[in-house]
Amino acid sequence: MNILDQFKLNGKVAFVTGGAKGIGKSIAVGYAQAGADLAIIDIDIEAAKTTAEEIAADYGVKTLAIQTDVTQAEEVESMVKKVQEHFGQIDIAVANAGIALNVPAEEMSLSEWQKVIDINLTGVFLTAQAAGKVMIEQGGGSIINTASMSGYIVNTPQPQCAYNASKAAVTQLTRSLAVEWADKNVRVNAVSPGYIGTELITEAPALEPLIKQWTAVTPQKRMGEPEELQGIYLYLASDASSYTTGSDFIIDGGYTAI
Ligand code: NAP
Numbered sequence: 001m002n003i004l005d006q007f008k009l010n011g012k013v014a015f016v017t018g019g020a021k022g023i024g025k026s027i028a029v030g031y032a033q034a035g036a037d038l039a040i041i042d043i044d045i046e047a048a049k050t051t052a053e054e055i056a057a058d059y060g061v062k063t064l065a066i067q068t069d070v071t072q073a074e075e076v077e078s079m080v081k082k083v084q085e086h087f088g089q090i091d092i093a094v095a096n097a098g099i100a101l102n103v104p105a106e107e108m109s110l111s112e113w114q115k116v117i118d119i120n121l122t123g124v125f126l127t128a129q130a131a132g133k134v135m136i137e138q139g140g141g142s143i144i145n146t147a148s149m150s151g152y153i154v155n156t157p158q159p160q161c162a163y164n165a166s167k168a169a170v171t172q173l174t175r176s177l178a179v180e181w182a183d184k185n186v187r188v189n190a191v192s193p194g195y196i197g198t199e200l201i202t203e204a205p206a207l208e209p210l211i212k213q214w215t216a217v218t219p220q221k222r223m224g225e226p227e228e229l230q231g232i233y234l235y236l237a238s239d240a241s242s243y244t245t246g247s248d249f250i251i252d253g254g255y256t257a258i
Contacts, residue, residue, distance in 0.1 A: 006240040010035035013087040014237060015079075017070050017127055018097030020047035022198035023146065023226050027094055030230030031237060032059040036092065039064040039083045043097070062087070070097045070123030080130040089138060092237040093131030095124040096146040098166075102158040113162045120166035121173070128177055132186055140185030144236045147171045147190040149252045158210065167192070171248045178246030187245040189236045194252025197223040219254030 014031045018024040020042035031038055032055045040055070042048035045067035052063040064086055068079040084090055098120045103112055124145050135141030150160065151167035171190050178188040195214045201207055201223070215222050232249050235241050250256055 014092035026226035116162035
């Protein structure tokens with residue numbers, strides 16, 4: 001197959017958790033541009049509906065918005081069932097919903113720790129598990145988990161030990177699922193972004209001094225744009241990555257190289 005054709009997603013169905021905003025929305029836009037029908041999954045249903053409607057209008061693909069809290073196993077199972085019933089298949093699942101909490105380790109409550117682990121790690125597991133079951137039955141698929149460069153380095157100056165630990169675990173979970181499901185034609189990979197200028201970050205005046213510190217130690221001397229992640233998520237979703245599984249792609253403007 002022609003290399004450009006390998007990247008096409010026409011006839012494929014994707015869902016993206018945390019898809020209403022930020023990185024998740026950008027991934028969904030990229031998939032729609034490549035021709036996929038898709039479901040926007042988010043705890044914020046109003047934002048998910050708006051994103052789904054925008055994407056359908058802009059790119060002429062079929063979209064669906066479903067409210068789901070990725071920490072709740074029954075909600076995740078039911079969401080995956082709805083996507084499968086609505087579109088007839090699930091080829092691409094992106095477990096992207098995640099939160100960051102900046103609390104010094106010595107002050108962190110158990111509930112704060114648990115909240116980060118529940119969303120960032122258990123949420124990824126539940127999403128991949130539910131999608132994996134469908135993909136195993138259907139004979140294949142591609143699962144992509146959003147990890148972070150924070151799984152490899154310790155960000156400074158903000159204290160975020162639960163976040164860092166959760167993201168390192170996502171990368172190892174990704175490898176584990178990839179090995180378990182390789183013979184079932186279900187590929188599992190991760191993307192580990194560095195600092196990405198989503199609206200939440202760029203529109204928070206309190207973060208300005210931090211952004212200066214982060215970009216100063218980034219070789220490319222800037223944050224990434226959400227759109228600059230679209231290529232790697234498209235590669236991993238598409239037939240172009242048919243021999244890629246169990247890998248984690250760090251996209252960080254060179255941050256972890258130094
Ligand atoms: P974002 O703009 O906050 O978007 C995340 C979306 O996920 C929001 O719509 C959020 O809803 C939703 N969400 C939160 N908890 C959820 C839950 N329990 N179930 C379902 N949806 C939930 O974040 P982002 O910056 O795009 O980050 C997306 C992913 O990339 C995260 O996993 C993050 O850790 C990772 N990442 C981000 C960066 C970065 O610099 N931005 C760097 C590395 C990795 P609410 O807004 O209502 O909470």
